[in-house]
Amino acid sequence: MKILLINTPRSPENRILEFAPEAAKPFIHKRLIGPPLGLMTIAAAVKDHDVLLFDTKGEFDLSPEHPSLAALVNKLVLEFRPDIVGSTAITSELYYAFEIFAEAKKADSRIISVLGGLHPTLLPYDCFHPSVDVVCPGQSPHVFRDVVDALERRDSLESVPGILLNHGSGLKRTAGKPRIWDSADADYLMPERAPLKKWISTYKVGGSPDPSTYVYTSLGCPYKCTFCSIWPQFKGKYYQRTIDSLITELHSIPDYPVVRFADANTVVDLGFMESLFDRILDEGIHKTFIMDIRADVAAMHPGIISKMAKGGLKVVICGFESYRDEDLKKYRKDSPASDIAKAIKVFHDNDIMIRGNYVIPNDYSGDDFNALEDYSASNPVVYAGYTILTPMPGTVFYSQVKKQITDHDYLKYNFFNSVMKTTLPYEKFHERVGSLWLIKKGKDVI
Numbered sequence: 001m002k003i004l005l006i007n008t009p010r011s012p013e014n015r016i017l018e019f020a021p022e023a024a025k026p027f028i029h030k031r032l033i034g035p036p037l038g039l040m041t042i043a044a045a046v047k048d049h050d051v052l053l054f055d056t057k058g059e060f061d062l063s064p065e066h067p068s069l070a071a072l073v074n075k076l077v078l079e080f081r082p083d084i085v086g087s088t089a090i091t092s093e094l095y096y097a098f099e100i101f102a103e104a105k106k107a108d109s110r111i112i113s114v115l116g117g118l119h120p121t122l123l124p125y126d127c128f129h130p131s132v133d134v135v136c137p138g139q140s141p142h143v144f145r146d147v148v149d150a151l152e153r154r155d156s157l158e159s160v161p162g163i164l165l166n167h168g169s170g171l172k173r174t175a176g177k178p179r180i181w182d183s184a185d186a187d188y189l190m191p192e193r194a195p196l197k198k199w200i201s202t203y204k205v206g207g208s209p210d211p212s213t214y215v216y217t218s219l220g221c222p223y224k225c226t227f228c229s230i231w232p233q234f235k236g237k238y239y240q241r242t243i244d245s246l247i248t249e250l251h252s253i254p255d256y257p258v259v260r261f262a263d264a265n266t267v268v269d270l271g272f273m274e275s276l277f278d279r280i281l282d283e284g285i286h287k288t289f290i291m292d293i294r295a296d297v298a299a300m301h302p303g304i305i306s307k308m309a310k311g312g313l314k315v316v317i318c319g320f321e322s323y324r325d326e327d328l329k330k331y332r333k334d335s336p337a338s339d340i341a342k343a344i345k346v347f348h349d350n351d352i353m354i355r356g357n358y359v360i361p362n363d364y365s366g367d368d369f370n371a372l373e374d375y376s377a378s379n380p381v382v383y384a385g386y387t388i389l390t391p392m393p394g395t396v397f398y399s400q401v402k403k404q405i406t407d408h409d410y411l412k413y414n415f416f417n418s419v420m421k422t423t424l425p426y427e428k429f430h431e432r433v434g435s436l437w438l439i440k441k442g443k444d445v446i
């Protein structure tokens with residue numbers, strides 16, 4: 001079968017950038033960079049077929065004068081002539097997946113479109129659209145494989161358990177349960193990186209001259225923060241990969257001196273991380289590592305941070321979220337604000353750069369902004385990020401504030417736009433969030 005996998009472009013909606021003071025604009029995130037790990041894993045599941053993986057994010061970064069998404073898809077379809085087109089979607093990129101499928105079908109009406117990813121996992125029925133034939137929720141490379149096999153055999157897709165099929169009037173789940181698939185351990189699939197060579201120069205973060213790739217050491221998260229999409233995606237479970245498989249993968253990616261662990265929360269099992277970094281040191285693996293670590297973990301376990309620093313950990317992304325314990329309790333962060341200063345010290349003592357992220361709720365008053373400005377300025381980090389506390393569909397926070405949501409345009413669900421009524425006037429609110437980015441001047445994004 002000929003399979004075309006297309007990564008969605010980014011949503012351009014960014015009210016923080018739009019309303020920020022000019023001086024702050026250079027420091028605000030414009031784009032996050034990196035290869036599409038989910039689709040690379042899907043490509044690995046069907047690699048004995050003829051697969052073309054196309055990264056529109058990389059393409060648009062490489063060629064700022066790029067053609068429209070529609071023109072690009074049209075060209076790809078006419079040149080490659082796929083039987084199946086697959087795409088992936090987080091909430092803010094769902095409409096682009098619809099557009100990709102619609103354009104593909106316009107170019108060739110025989111194409112079967114298959115959608116997967118985070119949003120279809122959390123809200124599969126939300127993906128009902130005339131352009132979508134099949135929805136594959138969950139970690140579903142094996143399910144995708146079953147879909148491809150069924151299409152090749154010309155079997156009905158009703159024979160594939162665990163998918164949703166478009167019946168015209170709605171999506172309907174097929175009967176039966178999909179096979180059990182252990183994405184982190186026994187069934188781990190080494191992502192297909194070779195097809196992304198064309199865009200490798202765009203996968204550089206934080207001013208690094210070297211490209212980076214994503215590797216996950218775990219899936220899911222054992223914590224239950226109300227605003228987070230990841231633990232609902234994995235139903236609260238946490239799956240750890242094996243050290244041997246990680247070491248094999250790290251040895252297999254010489255083109256990528258920078259490795260960003262794509263985990264939600266990398267340091268959960270301290271013993272595992274100790275052993276992993278022992279092996280990294282023993283095997284002479286020299287990489288720059290970037291990972292997400294909670295403030296409480298660094299505050300309580302400085303030893304593991306220095307061990308990882310010796311093994312190449314250079315950048316940490318840390319969700320500070322708020323300077324106030326009452327907010328952190330409300331978010332179920334399970335870490336007091338006092339851990340922030342302790343964590344910063346531990347990271348700095350180990351020469352680790354921190355991207356500390358604060359989330360700004362829509363009910364922030366002028367005084368709240370002033371207090372956060374003071375707090376952030378007295379707890380400085382190399383990069384600080386300030387995004388909007390957004391009720392992502394499928395999260396606990398979404399169900400808590402559902403009635404207060406005023407904007408249902410998914411393009412705005414990327415943490416850069418308030419989708420609820422703000423206490424300050426709408427423009428002023430975004431301007432104040434934009435001004436916060438001046439406090440610590442990160443110049444690029446991670």
Ligand code: B12
Pocket residue numbers: 007010011029030031032033034035036037038039041042057086087088089090091092114115116117118119121136138139140141144183214216228229230262263264265392393413414415416
């Ligand atoms: C890597 C990553 C990225 C990468 C690559 C994503 C891409 N596709 O291009 C980059 C850096 C580009 C990125 C960007 C953004 N991201 Co991001 N990203 C992640 C991260 C860290 C890991 C995702 C991952 O690779 N997981 C591992 C893979 C294997 O799992 P997966 O993607 O779910 O794929 C599996 C299944 O879903 C399924 N599947 C996936 N696709 C398909 C397709 C088909 C056809 C099938 C059958 C199955 C299938 O099978 C896959 C393999 O098992 C997550 C956080 C996390 N730890 O989960 C955030 C996350 C997904 N990102 C998020 C967000 C919001 C963004 C941004 C909007 C952030 C921003 N404000 O800018 C931007 C979007 C673009 C931009 N503005 O620049 C949110 C999404 C929340 C939501 N509900 O929408 C997350 C959850 C982070 C968070 N803190 O909440 N991101």
Ligand code: SF4
Pocket residue numbers: 221222223224225228229230231264265294319333
């Ligand atoms: S915000 Fe971080 S710690 Fe909280 S549930 Fe999500 S991934 Fe886990």
